[in-house]
Amino acid sequence: MARKLNLRIWRGDSTNGALQDVVVDANEGEVVLDVIHRVQATQMGDLAVRWNCKAGKCGSCSMEINGKPRLACMTQVSAYGDDETITVTPLRAFPVIKDLVTDVSFNYKKAMEIPAYSHPANLKPGEARMEQVDVERSQEFRKCIECFLCQNTCHVIRDHEENKKSFAGPRFFIRIAELDMHPLDTLKNRKKTAQEEHGLGMCNITKCCTEVCPEHIRITDNAIIPMKERVVDEKYDPLRWLGSKIRKREGIV
Amino acid sequence: MSGVFSPTRAKIKERTLRTDKYWLQPAITFGVLFSFIIYATFRAFENKYYFAEPLISPFYSPCLSNSCIEGTSILGQPFNNKYFGIGISPSLFILIFPLGFRMTCYYYRKAYYRAFWMSPPACAVAEPHKKYTGETRAPLILQNGHRWFFYAGLVFNVLLTIDAIMAFKNASGQWGHMSVGTLVLLNNATLLWLYSMSCHTCRHTLGGRLKHFSKHPVRYKAWSIASRLNHQHQLFAWISLFGVAFADIYIRAVASGAWTNFYFF
Numbered sequence: 001m002a003r004k005l006n007l008r009i010w011r012g013d014s015t016n017g018a019l020q021d022v023v024v025d026a027n028e029g030e031v032v033l034d035v036i037h038r039v040q041a042t043q044m045g046d047l048a049v050r051w052n053c054k055a056g057k058c059g060s061c062s063m064e065i066n067g068k069p070r071l072a073c074m075t076q077v078s079a080y081g082d083d084e085t086i087t088v089t090p091l092r093a094f095p096v097i098k099d100l101v102t103d104v105s106f107n108y109k110k111a112m113e114i115p116a117y118s119h120p121a122n123l124k125p126g127e128a129r130m131e132q133v134d135v136e137r138s139q140e141f142r143k144c145i146e147c148f149l150c151q152n153t154c155h156v157i158r159d160h161e162e163n164k165k166s167f168a169g170p171r172f173f174i175r176i177a178e179l180d181m182h183p184l185d186t187l188k189n190r191k192k193t194a195q196e197e198h199g200l201g202m203c204n205i206t207k208c209c210t211e212v213c214p215e216h217i218r219i220t221d222n223a224i225i226p227m228k229e230r231v232v233d234e235k236y237d238p239l240r241w242l243g244s245k246i247r248k249r250e251g252i253v
Numbered sequence: 254m255s256g257v258f259s260p261t262r263a264k265i266k267e268r269t270l271r272t273d274k275y276w277l278q279p280a281i282t283f284g285v286l287f288s289f290i291i292y293a294t295f296r297a298f299e300n301k302y303y304f305a306e307p308l309i310s311p312f313y314s315p316c317l318s319n320s321c322i323e324g325t326s327i328l329g330q331p332f333n334n335k336y337f338g339i340g341i342s343p344s345l346f347i348l349i350f351p352l353g354f355r356m357t358c359y360y361y362r363k364a365y366y367r368a369f370w371m372s373p374p375a376c377a378v379a380e381p382h383k384k385y386t387g388e389t390r391a392p393l394i395l396q397n398g399h400r401w402f403f404y405a406g407l408v409f410n411v412l413l414t415i416d417a418i419m420a421f422k423n424a425s426g427q428w429g430h431m432s433v434g435t436l437v438l439l440n441n442a443t444l445l446w447l448y449s450m451s452c453h454t455c456r457h458t459l460g461g462r463l464k465h466f467s468k469h470p471v472r473y474k475a476w477s478i479a480s481r482l483n484h485q486h487q488l489f490a491w492i493s494l495f496g497v498a499f500a501d502i503y504i505r506a507v508a509s510g511a512w513t514n515f516y517f518f
Contacts, residue, residue, distance in 0.1 A: 010263055017264045067271030067377055087270050092377075095261035102263075131467035155373040159256035160385045183465050201394070202387030206363050208376035221453070221483060225359050228397075229457035236397040 002027050005035055005077060009047070010089040013098050019087065020044075026077045032086065033061050033072035036100070048099035056214055059147030063100050064089045069149040069212045093151065093158040106157075107148050110168045113198070114175050118187040134183040140222060141178040143215040144171065150209035150219060156202050167199035170209035170219050176200075177223035180230065195231045200224070257379050268379040275375035282368035289498060293352075296501055297344040302508040303501075307422040308434040310504040311441055311497050314416050318343035327415060347409075351497075354406040357399035359453045360490045403454045410445050417442040423516065432516040434507060441500040444493035451482035451489050 005026040008019045022043055026035050033051055040047045052058040054073045061072040066080070066087050080086050094102040119128070150170040151157070157164050168176075176198065180190040194200040205228075209219045217223075233240045257268070269275070296303075296312050303313035304322045316325035320334030321343050332346050355361050366372050373380040388396050417438035423430040449455060460476025463469055482489070506512040 014261050067269045090263045092257045096263040133466045153376050159380045161255050161259045201389040204366050204387050211376050225453045226461050232397050
């Protein structure tokens with residue numbers, strides 16, 4: 001059964017913009033992206049919105065719904081009260097391009113700064129063997145759909161534009177953790193660069209990235225904090241440092 | 254203008270458009286933690302009503318000052334009760350360790366950064382600070398010392414467990430008795446162990462730092478158990494805090510004569 005939904009959509013570009021009210025039909029079972037599309041089809045033909053799969057797997061329709069970073073395709077209209085106005089805005093951590101579309105290229109630049117997987121030189125293609133128990137920890141991080149909701153909600157860059165140059169953000173901390181925990185990765189300095197180049201120390205673990213992750217990746221508990229502890233092993237624990245020197249190994253086997 | 258009000262971002266004047274009661278959780282956290290701080294400070298300086306044979310308050314155990322009642326420390330009493338003419342409560346010699354453990358705890362950091370420092374007050378709610386450097390410089394870089402407080406915390410867990418075992422004595426020092434105070438101290442020790450064993454540093458120390466679990470099956474098993482407990486670390490952080498406070502309140506009431514420690518046998 002259709003209901004009349006009060007929707008407030010931010011419209012504008014980088015120079016100006018405002019919230020505009022519309023009333024739109026919403027059918028049972030529809031998600032916010034559905035009603036945005038109906039607005040686009042019936043009332044605002046030039047409304048810009050980025051979307052693709054409508055299944056919560058492409059990470060394209062990230063936006064803020066009633067102030068919370070969410071995927072529009074995974075947000076049920078029925079989660080909001082009949083009299084409630086749903087406010088939809090673009091992600092507020094990134095430059096806006098038009099309406100609900102933001103420029104997320106910051107994330108792709110940060111992705112390029114993370115050194116790739118480094119394969120053991122003595123293993124030819126097809127020779128690598130890994131036990132399931134060794135890889136399942138980092139498999140959780142492979143669920144990331146790069147919606148960048150975690151990046152958007154992280155106050156380190158959301159509230160401090162100047163930190164963008166020195167802070168990679170939670171999405172890339174899970175990438176670094178994934179590689180550092182990889183049983184065959186041979187790059188030795190990931191912990192050091194995570195702290196000194198990618199701004200791991202700026203994270204004050206308020207767990208907002210975990211709260212908004214649509215894939216329910218435990219970003220803080222399973223990636224950021226373990227990386228912080230690994231950094232402590234190398235930089236702030238003299239006993240570990242001494243042990244690694246005496247035993248001539250990196251410290252993690 | 255910075256943050257969500259930066260020139261290139263969507264022009265929205267509100268700091269947040271959240272419509273839920275996002276302020277409620279940090280407000281409750283602030284209220285509870287602030288109340289605990291006030292109570293703990295009062296008790297740390299009160300310097301009395303901390304021992305009612307065989308029960309000793311966790312705020313004063315081990316009691317290391319020479320002003321302590323005899324039998325309240327298995328580590329002796331090496332400290333004076335006065336330094337430079339200033340009287341020092343025995344609680345002050347030990348509280349730095351459990352306090353430091355909780356202050357640097359990854360869960361409590363989230364709690365007080367949000368509730369006390371509003372950095373941020375809640376997710377997607379703009380914080381009021383103009384600059385932010387996180388835990389990269391003093392004093393917050395000291396948060397990296399969490400593992401040292403964790404190790405110290407383990408020592409205190411052992412000592413408080415011994416206190417709980419000693420509580421199987423009666424007021425005359427005879428073994429084989431059990432009172433409400435015994436249960437209170439057992440509960441306190443159990444909750445502290447759960448809090449410590451669910452700690453992120455514990456999880457890392459047991460096996461988290463490894464790259465090849467398959468080569469260390471025992472450590473992998475330990476890490477797996479710690480990981481399961483770690484899911485509940487927030488819960489253990491709170492109930493162990495209440496456990497410590499309740500143990501102290503109970504023993505203070507018994508020591509001051511307000512309550513009688515009921516013996517089951």
